Amino acid sequence: MFEAKTSISQLAKIGVLNKNSDxxxxxxxxxxxxxxxxAMAFEGEGNDSSGPESVGRVELIATSYDAMRDWVNGxxxxxxxxxxxxxIQQLMQNH
Numbered sequence: 100m101f102e103a104k105t106s107i108s109q110l111a112k113i114g115v116l117n118k119n120s121d122x123x124x125x126x127x128x129x130x131x132x133x134x135x136x137x138a139m140a141f142e143g144e145g146n147d148s149s150g151p152e153s154v155g156r157v158e159l160i161a162t163s164y165d166a167m168r169d170w171v172n173g174x175x176x177x178x179x180x181x182x183x184x185x186x187i188q189q190l191m192q193n194h
Contacts, residue, residue: 133161
């Protein structure tokens with residue numbers, strides 16, 4: 100059985116899935132799901148600003164366009180207000 104974190108790209112790479120097949124393309128066109136991903140770079144304390152300390156990607160699937168849009172808007176809000184996150188985290192921990 101495959102792990103839950105196995106991606107479509109990984110399945111194609113190991114030969115379980117053919118992304119060029121007519122059946123795969125037909126199923127993709129019939130799908131109402133919206134796959135998307137977020138690339139992340141984390142800087143650790145004491146980083147010398149020469150680049151991110153670690154990088155990652157999270158692959159997600161939204162069940163509707165509205166759900167995907169809400170997630171993207173929420174993530175963008177967090178990124179745009181990242182300087183306020185430590186204050187918000189402290190407030191949450193105190194309550």
